Amino acid sequence: METFKGAAADHHGVGLGTARGAAPYPVLVADTSGAVREVNRAALLLFPRAVDGAWLQDVAPAWLADAHRYLTDLVLSGGQEALLSPGHESMRPMYGDAGGRAFEAYPTVGEEGEVAWWLIDITDRRLAETALRTERQRALLLSEVSNALLACMNVERCTTVTAQLAARHLADAAVVIPSTTNHRLSVISSSATGGVVRRTVDADPGHVPGLSEALQGLPPVSGRWIDPGALPDWLVPGALAGSVGSVVVTPLPGHGVPTGALVLLRGRENAGFSESEEAFARLFAARAGAAWSVVRLYAEQASITATLMRELLPPTLRQVHGVQFAGGYRPSGHGTRVGGDFYDVHPGSDCGQETFVVLGDVCGKGLDAAVLTGKIRNTLQALLPMADDHHRVLSLLNGALVASQHARFATLVLASALRLPDRVRLRLTCAGHPAPMIVRTDGTVEEADTRGTLVGVLSEIEAQTVEVELAPGETCLMYTDGITEAKGGPLGGAMFGERRLRNALAECLGMPAEAVVERIQMLATQWIGQGRHDDMAVVAITAPRTAHTAASEHPPGRCTT
Amino acid sequence: MTSSPSSSSSSSSSSDAAPALDTARTRLWDAVSVGDEHAAVRAAHAAVDDGLTVETVLLDAVTHVQRRVGTEWAANRITVAQEHAATAVNDRVVAALALRVADRPDRAPRNGRSTDRRLTIACVAGEWHALPARLLAEVLTLRGWQVDFLGAHVPTPHLIAHLHHTGAAAVALSASLADRLPTVHTTLNACRSAGVPVLAGGAALGRDGRYARLLGAAWAGDARGAADRLEEGLVRPDPTAVRQPVDDLAHLDDQEYTLLTRSTVQLVQHTLAALEDHVPAMKTYTERQRQYTAEDVAHIVNFLATALYVDDDALFGDFIRWTADILAARDVPPDCLFPALNLIGGQVKDFPRATGVLHRAHEALAAHIDSMPPPDPERPG
Numbered sequence: 001m002e003t004f005k006g007a008a009a010d011h012h013g014v015g016l017g018t019a020r021g022a023a024p025y026p027v028l029v030a031d032t033s034g035a036v037r038e039v040n041r042a043a044l045l046l047f048p049r050a051v052d053g054a055w056l057q058d059v060a061p062a063w064l065a066d067a068h069r070y071l072t073d074l075v076l077s078g079g080q081e082a083l084l085s086p087g088h089e090s091m092r093p094m095y096g097d098a099g100g101r102a103f104e105a106y107p108t109v110g111e112e113g114e115v116a117w118w119l120i121d122i123t124d125r126r127l128a129e130t131a132l133r134t135e136r137q138r139a140l141l142l143s144e145v146s147n148a149l150l151a152c153m154n155v156e157r158c159t160t161v162t163a164q165l166a167a168r169h170l171a172d173a174a175v176v177i178p179s180t181t182n183h184r185l186s187v188i189s190s191s192a193t194g195g196v197v198r199r200t201v202d203a204d205p206g207h208v209p210g211l212s213e214a215l216q217g218l219p220p221v222s223g224r225w226i227d228p229g230a231l232p233d234w235l236v237p238g239a240l241a242g243s244v245g246s247v248v249v250t251p252l253p254g255h256g257v258p259t260g261a262l263v264l265l266r267g268r269e270n271a272g273f274s275e276s277e278e279a280f281a282r283l284f285a286a287r288a289g290a291a292w293s294v295v296r297l298y299a300e301q302a303s304i305t306a307t308l309m310r311e312l313l314p315p316t317l318r319q320v321h322g323v324q325f326a327g328g329y330r331p332s333g334h335g336t337r338v339g340g341d342f343y344d345v346h347p348g349s350d351c352g353q354e355t356f357v358v359l360g361d362v363c364g365k366g367l368d369a370a371v372l373t374g375k376i377r378n379t380l381q382a383l384l385p386m387a388d389d390h391h392r393v394l395s396l397l398n399g400a401l402v403a404s405q406h407a408r409f410a411t412l413v414l415a416s417a418l419r420l421p422d423r424v425r426l427r428l429t430c431a432g433h434p435a436p437m438i439v440r441t442d443g444t445v446e447e448a449d450t451r452g453t454l455v456g457v458l459s460e461i462e463a464q465t466v467e468v469e470l471a472p473g474e475t476c477l478m479y480t481d482g483i484t485e486a487k488g489g490p491l492g493g494a495m496f497g498e499r500r501l502r503n504a505l506a507e508c509l510g511m512p513a514e515a516v517v518e519r520i521q522m523l524a525t526q527w528i529g530q531g532r533h534d535d536m537a538v539v540a541i542t543a544p545r546t547a548h549t550a551a552s553e554h555p556p557g558r559c560t561t
Numbered sequence: 562m563t564s565s566p567s568s569s570s571s572s573s574s575s576s577d578a579a580p581a582l583d584t585a586r587t588r589l590w591d592a593v594s595v596g597d598e599h600a601a602v603r604a605a606h607a608a609v610d611d612g613l614t615v616e617t618v619l620l621d622a623v624t625h626v627q628r629r630v631g632t633e634w635a636a637n638r639i640t641v642a643q644e645h646a647a648t649a650v651n652d653r654v655v656a657a658l659a660l661r662v663a664d665r666p667d668r669a670p671r672n673g674r675s676t677d678r679r680l681t682i683a684c685v686a687g688e689w690h691a692l693p694a695r696l697l698a699e700v701l702t703l704r705g706w707q708v709d710f711l712g713a714h715v716p717t718p719h720l721i722a723h724l725h726h727t728g729a730a731a732v733a734l735s736a737s738l739a740d741r742l743p744t745v746h747t748t749l750n751a752c753r754s755a756g757v758p759v760l761a762g763g764a765a766l767g768r769d770g771r772y773a774r775l776l777g778a779a780w781a782g783d784a785r786g787a788a789d790r791l792e793e794g795l796v797r798p799d800p801t802a803v804r805q806p807v808d809d810l811a812h813l814d815d816q817e818y819t820l821l822t823r824s825t826v827q828l829v830q831h832t833l834a835a836l837e838d839h840v841p842a843m844k845t846y847t848e849r850q851r852q853y854t855a856e857d858v859a860h861i862v863n864f865l866a867t868a869l870y871v872d873d874d875a876l877f878g879d880f881i882r883w884t885a886d887i888l889a890a891r892d893v894p895p896d897c898l899f900p901a902l903n904l905i906g907g908q909v910k911d912f913p914r915a916t917g918v919l920h921r922a923h924e925a926l927a928a929h930i931d932s933m934p935p936p937d938p939e940r941p942g
Contacts, residue, residue: 144801151800152756154728161756302726337719490852490859491833492826503849507642510596515649518713519641522689525714545596 026103026119029110030056032072034065037114046099046119063096064105068115075113083109095122102126138280141169142287149291153302158295160198162252162262162288163190170281171248171264171273173237177205178260178292179215189237201234208235208263210249217258220250220282228265240265246272250281252289259292311377312338312370314537317513321351322419324542326513328521331535332365332482340369341480341537344377346384354416354427356387359478359539361433362410369535372408376401390414390429390465394455401456409456413478417541424470424543429463431455436478437502439509441471445502448476470543473510482536483520488528496527513542581611585622589654593626594639596646602657615658616703619696620784627651627692635883637890648692655692659699680791681729681757683711683720685736685744693763694735697784704788717748724757731758731795733787734778736765739880740863743818743870746776746806753777754803758795762787772871777809810872817912818869825866829859832904839900857884858901865905868918877918878925885929895930899923 020027026043028050030036036054043050050059057065074082083091094105101123108116148161159176166174167190175189185203190196205211209226213219228244236244245268252260262285266272273281317325331339340362348355358380362369379400383393393414401410411432418425428436432454435447452463470476479501486496504523508516517540524536585608592600608618627648634644682698684691691713698710709727711720724732732752736745742765752759761770761778770780779795781787807813821828833855837843846854861884868877881902885895902923909915 147801148756148799151754152728153725157728157756298725302722306726490826490829490855492830500852507640508645509642511642511646512596512598512649512653514652515645518649518689519645522714526687 020116023118025121027116028056028060028119029114029116030068030072032076032113034069034072038116043119061096061098063094064098064117067094067105067107068117071107071109071115072113075109075115080109080113138283141165142283145284145287146291149288150294153295153298155292155296155299158292159186159188159260160190160196162292163188163196164194166190166262166264166281166284166288167192168194170277170284172267172270173240173265175235175237175263175265176252176260177211177215177263179258187234191237191239197237199234203232203234205261207232208249211261211263214249214251214261215258217251217253220248220278235263236265240267243267243269245270248273248278248281250278250285252285252292254289254293254296257293259289259296262288309338312342312374314343315345317345317539319513319544320345320347320355321353322544323355323417323424324513324544325355325357325417325539326517326542327359327537327539328517329535329537330482330521330525330533332533336366338367338370338373339365339535340373341482341535342373342377343478343537343539344380345539346381346387348418351419354387354418356384357415357417357478357539357541358412359415359433359480359537360410360412361480361482361535361537363408365535369408372406372410375404376410376412387414387416390416390427391461391463394429394431394452394461394463398455398458398461402459406456409454411454413450415476415478415541419543420469423472424541426468426470426476426541427465428468428476429465431461431463434479434481434484434498436476437505438468438470438474438476439505440474441509443506443509445505470541472543473545475505475508475511475513475516475540475542477505477508477516477520478539478541479520480535480537482534483524483538486524486528486533486536488531496524500527510545511542512544513540516540516542581608581613582617582621584608584611585613585618586625589622589626590629593630593647593650593654594633594643596643596650598650598653601650601654605654605658606661609658609661615662616700619655619658619699623651623654624693624696624784635887635890637887651692652695655695655699659702662703677730678705679707679709679727679729680731680733681709681711681720681723681727682733683715683735684713685734685741685748686714686716687744688736688738688741688763688765689713690735690737690763693737693784694733697733697735697762697787700784700788701791704792706791717744717751720748721751721755724752724755729757731760731791733760733762733791735763736761737763739765739767739772739876740860740867741765742772742776742867743806745772745778746809746870749776749778750803750806753798754800756797756800758797760787760790760795771873772876775810775871810870812872812914813870815912815914817909817914818866821862821866821869821909821912821915825859825862828862828905828908829855831908832858832862832901835904836900839904840897858905860884861898861901862905865909865915865918869912869914872914874918874921878922881922881926882929885926885933889933895926895933898926902926 021040023040024042026046027040028036028043028047029038034056036050036052036056036059039047039050047059056068091107096103101121103119104122106118108118110116145165148165149158152158152161159178163174163176173189173191175187178186180186183202184200185205187199187201188196205215208231210220226247226249228247231244231247244265246266248264250262251258252262264273264281314327314329317327319325325345327343329341331337343359346356360373360376362372362376376397379397380393383396386392394412413433413436414429416427428448428450429452430450431452435450437445437447439445448466448468450464450466453461455461468476484496484498484501487493504520508519517538520538585604588604588607589601592604605618608622609615630644630647633639680701682694684694695710698708701708709723709729711723734745734748745761745765749759749761759778760781761773762781766773766780770782773780779790781790843854864877864880868874881898885898888895902919906916906919
């Protein structure tokens, strides 16, 4: 600033010898009338016509001349003090272009109101700033792409979101085409406003330059080689029909397999895609493709799991041949749907035949246990013709389990239910399992008097079958020890226990079977609260209170007693 | 069905059909209250034959009867078993009406496999009142949606896996007890992280939906409103914008909720032990009565924690007044709640918010008991 003070004294002439004149930045002084009074060498190079006495507005860009006029008007009307008021805007730098470069211009005001404009070339900084901003936006967009796509682990949603994001950030419209093995192409197009149209077209991707290649994961074809006029109608979203100016086709590379293609479209009025934009589109496509692969993999796994699980999931029970059945199952662990408890109901071939029910518990939890429950359920299904002899069924099952390589065993309870005109007859057999409980019309709860050894350990088993009868409204509850051994309660750490189960069941007299199951499940689950628990299964067999008619059975039963 | 009936047209149709509706309600209640499934199903079919729409029977008759089941239980005029049996019968009625519609050739067509009209309906974990959600599921099915009804007590991971699998356009979440609100919040955030918008409903969200607003969910006061709201379409949330609970609820920063929740069991144990000293009658309690008392204290602590979670005294005050009514209906003097509140208060005196909530509940309870009618001396027991 010392040099500036020295130079300020000499405010006329070109001032080549002054410090101001030798400054490496352009300096230009103009007086209050707007006439140029001093120009240094650097300024002359920039404004060649800016000689002493020329009008600033004739020789300098408008933004500078306007700023000068505004400042000098302010000085003329309010004196120098006007500029000294704190935070006055007029002394802030101005920005503008000159000679094809960008400048920042700082004003300093001399004693007679003349203004010296100090110009700093900020072209490179501007470019760097723009590049930085673009990169930041792109980095942000890429992370948004990954986040948004991974949030929806659903293939269809994933294609929709990809099209929307691409249309919003990369082009006027975007079309996503997943790779397929058949001849029909799914076409998901989105405009910049976010509207998405999904279509399936019977079309040859070979008619679009680069599309077949992209769908096979081959390197992209540059947009400059694609004639927008030659695009088939199915590829062009309605809003852009007939006015496509430029196209880019990019593959969506997956993890080793092509997942699809991304087509970006811009209208005629917008510029084509620059090389940098095409490169970024590839980056975008890489992120999207990677996310797609993960999502597809997840969907495939989920679908495989669902298929394999289907046989392991407990069946939905209903009223069969005039007897109500209901079941409820809650596996241990949050994520799992299957475990070591199971139940099945095999309806008799007609209402004169017994319906066979089994509830069991394989030692262990999770998928390993579930696989064994599947084997036991299959074996029991095969043994159905012998269901009139529970001991024989259990012996054969035991033989099969002992012979297999499993080091696991199981406990079971079998029930055969038959509807009689005014009651339900049950034959119950326990094999190492807690005995079923029965709620009687007088509100008492009794335990079925059956016991036996567990299956899968000893070569011979013992089991006693008991016959009980249910009057209308009475329920027989079969349960696994996950219910009675559920730990929790308001005081923490206590087992739900048989007594609480009895008390709960006593309140269930007269309830339909599914209400009994729901109530027992609810009480046990509430007892556990936030704690961990074992697999829990219950099956209720209830004699309906009202006369049984076909109306309540789906599909209708053949008999109406 | 291409357009949803507006609430005005449906209310006018129900006023035209008022006598038919009254008949349906009476017949249905008579059947449901004695657990007669067949009579209930017959009553529902008869109501439709009389010209009521299936939607009207579901939302104006079944809902009405179910509400009455709740009030009858609260007033101790029916037992828990009767309540469950009645609910099960109502559920059968809903199933029968759904079947009737499904068999009809002119039923609303489903728009292909588009996920735009596919919805998921579930009760949050710990919520066992499934009927309101089931009614909504049936109404939306009637209106042409493809609905996945997941039932009561749906663990959040199962719900999220289901959403990923189906790509549902929205989730309707049901919760009736207010102490489910922290779970509702967790579930909401999980759904939003999966990019699926949520409509929350049920008594837990507050009569005016204030807790839905607080937790950032869309809300509807009844099934009709929910169906209309879903028909308007919910905006998909930005999955990347989902935050931690404390970002939505800044007051959680004081940790009172966390500390209280963590020590619930000890709090209940100490309160129960001290209650035995304060309430002489407890010495003679049976084990079962003792367990009920422990459960009541645990409920009080849970609702206190929930009031801290949503930072609303009224939630706890309402619960205490409701509990007083329930106790009074069962001939338990409601002022037995005072020592419980005091004893809990003594253990949380380092928590200013909890202390404030308990203090105001104490006042509310005193005022409520004063306004109660005196016990009927004629009534036995």
